[in-house]
Amino acid sequence: MKIIKHIIGGKETAGTSGKTQPVYNPSTGEQSGEVVLGGAAEVDAAVQAAQAAFADWSATPPAKRARLMFALREVMNARRDEIARTISAEHGKTHGDALGEVTRALEVVEFAAGIQSHLKGSFSRDVGPQIDTCDERQPLGVVAGITPFNFPSMVPLWMIPMALACGNTFVLKPSERDPSSANLVFDLFKQAGLPDGVLNIVHGGKGAVDAVLDHPGIAAVSFVGSTPIAEYVYTRGCAAGKRVQALGGAKNHMIIMPDADMDQAADALMGAGFGSAGERCMAISVAVPIGEKTADMLVDKLAPRVAALKIGPPDDPEAEMGPVITAAARDRIEACIAAGEKEGAKVVVDGRGLKLQGYEGGFWVGGTLIDGVTPDMEIYRTEIFGPVLSVLRARDYDQAVDLINKHEYGNGTAIFTRDGDAARDFAKRIQVGMVGVNVPIPVPVATHSFGGWKRSLFGSHGIYGPEAVHFYTRLKTVTARWPTGIRAGAQFTFPSME
Numbered sequence: 001m002k003i004i005k006h007i008i009g010g011k012e013t014a015g016t017s018g019k020t021q022p023v024y025n026p027s028t029g030e031q032s033g034e035v036v037l038g039g040a041a042e043v044d045a046a047v048q049a050a051q052a053a054f055a056d057w058s059a060t061p062p063a064k065r066a067r068l069m070f071a072l073r074e075v076m077n078a079r080r081d082e083i084a085r086t087i088s089a090e091h092g093k094t095h096g097d098a099l100g101e102v103t104r105a106l107e108v109v110e111f112a113a114g115i116q117s118h119l120k121g122s123f124s125r126d127v128g129p130q131i132d133t134c135d136e137r138q139p140l141g142v143v144a145g146i147t148p149f150n151f152p153s154m155v156p157l158w159m160i161p162m163a164l165a166c167g168n169t170f171v172l173k174p175s176e177r178d179p180s181s182a183n184l185v186f187d188l189f190k191q192a193g194l195p196d197g198v199l200n201i202v203h204g205g206k207g208a209v210d211a212v213l214d215h216p217g218i219a220a221v222s223f224v225g226s227t228p229i230a231e232y233v234y235t236r237g238c239a240a241g242k243r244v245q246a247l248g249g250a251k252n253h254m255i256i257m258p259d260a261d262m263d264q265a266a267d268a269l270m271g272a273g274f275g276s277a278g279e280r281c282m283a284i285s286v287a288v289p290i291g292e293k294t295a296d297m298l299v300d301k302l303a304p305r306v307a308a309l310k311i312g313p314p315d316d317p318e319a320e321m322g323p324v325i326t327a328a329a330r331d332r333i334e335a336c337i338a339a340g341e342k343e344g345a346k347v348v349v350d351g352r353g354l355k356l357q358g359y360e361g362g363f364w365v366g367g368t369l370i371d372g373v374t375p376d377m378e379i380y381r382t383e384i385f386g387p388v389l390s391v392l393r394a395r396d397y398d399q400a401v402d403l404i405n406k407h408e409y410g411n412g413t414a415i416f417t418r419d420g421d422a423a424r425d426f427a428k429r430i431q432v433g434m435v436g437v438n439v440p441i442p443v444p445v446a447t448h449s450f451g452g453w454k455r456s457l458f459g460s461h462g463i464y465g466p467e468a469v470h471f472y473t474r475l476k477t478v479t480a481r482w483p484t485g486i487r488a489g490a491q492f493t494f495p496s497m498e
Contacts, residue, residue, distance in 0.1 A: 010196025029361030053197030139167030
């Protein structure tokens with residue numbers, strides 16, 4: 001059976017805890033391996049390795065760090081299918097969906113390859129008598145990432161390339177549910193020529209997370225996961241004096257205006273709601289049609305599509321959706337559906353109790369469509385993180401906007417319409433960090449930054465893109481005067497340039 005170990009200082013190690021956890025194939029429910037679990041001792045060893053590597057790595061010219069990112073890009077392209085298969089084996093998403101994850105990760109690697117232009121400082125001559133001022137951005141030191149199960153390659157690659165390109169060294173604590181992808185990410189960097197100790201991986205649960213948050217040798221922490229844990233990470237990390245960005249959960253709405261192309265809107269909701277079995281922080285989980293006529297048309301178009309979803313294991317080329325990550329996740333999702341039904345919502349298409357021939361032990365939940373959802377229902381208030389699409393009927397556009405703005409989450413949202421005025425107003429008024437206009441999953445490309453509002457993001461910086469450069473560096477400003485033979489004498493007033 002495969003054993004997934006920590007990687008510290010360039011070498012695999014089982015650590016000293018003696019603890020392990022099983023890793024499962026979600027399609028079959030069978031154990032496919034086990035991952036070693038580390039804690040404070042393993043995190044400390046990883047930090048020491050990263051600290052030892054920092055001096056040389058931070059002194060490496062940005063151009064040379066950029067060339068490593070170019071090399072990483074070539075390695076990832078050559079091993080694209082292998083990366084996707086590794087993702088699917090432990091997460092369960094379809095091969096095509098996993099390939100899409102690799103593509104979005106590559107975008108960040110390509111942005112990191114242009115790091116030289118993003119680290120440029122500024123210079124001002126003669127800001128005062130023979131005085132010049134310049135500023136520059138310098139790396140923080142050892143930084144860490146705590147990443148979720150739903151994008152086991154992409155989210156680490158949202159963090160690591162940017163952190164390393166800026167001159168930092170890195171400690172990664174990936175999800176213990178699908179850990180093999182993280183170790184493969186290390187292999188990709190190693191093949192690209194990354195020196196030992198610059199990237200280290202510690203597997204583990206809460207003990208490892210707490211050790212990362214408390215360690216005095218870690219300057220900053222990036223996190224992606226649920227809102228309760230994001231808030232915990234932010235609070236504890238900041239209390240320890242760290243810079244923290246913690247991306248949390250979501251409840252993403254899509255408004256469907258009466259003038260929208262209903263077939264286009266229904267197709268968009270299918271992909272956005274059921275792709276990756278709904279296990280995306282940018283999944284659309286609430287459709288908000290405006291008016292009863294629009295709602296009836298939308299549900300009529302969605303119901304047969306949801307019922308006809310092709311569900312299967314990742315190696316099925318016709319599968320549109322795979323299993324969810326664990327048996328516990330399946331049970332929690334089905335309990336959410338039952339709670340919505342009990343509160344009065346109508347289950348139009350029911351995905352509970354799904355069994356696939358030959359894969360009876362897998363963690364399956366079928367596509368589920370629920371109509372008549374209201375804001376007071378638990379199924380609306382919470383993030384389900386599964387293949388469940390709720391329909392909440394709005395009286396008019398203003399009610400729909402108000403509904404979205406009142407929700408505690410503000411990650412992503414979308415509007416489908418032909419009306420430019422409505423779209424422009426929506427983009428301006430909506431209190432959400434990422435907005436789509438006739439785009440159901442508005443994840444920014446890597447030249448922009450990803451980040452929500454309200455309880456979807458704790459901290460002041462989004463992830464990847466220009467925001468990442470600011471997060472992983474700090475500003476230093478140097479004001480200098482060189483001797484000119486002129487003595488100004490002692491100055492006891494507050495310095496000025498007059």
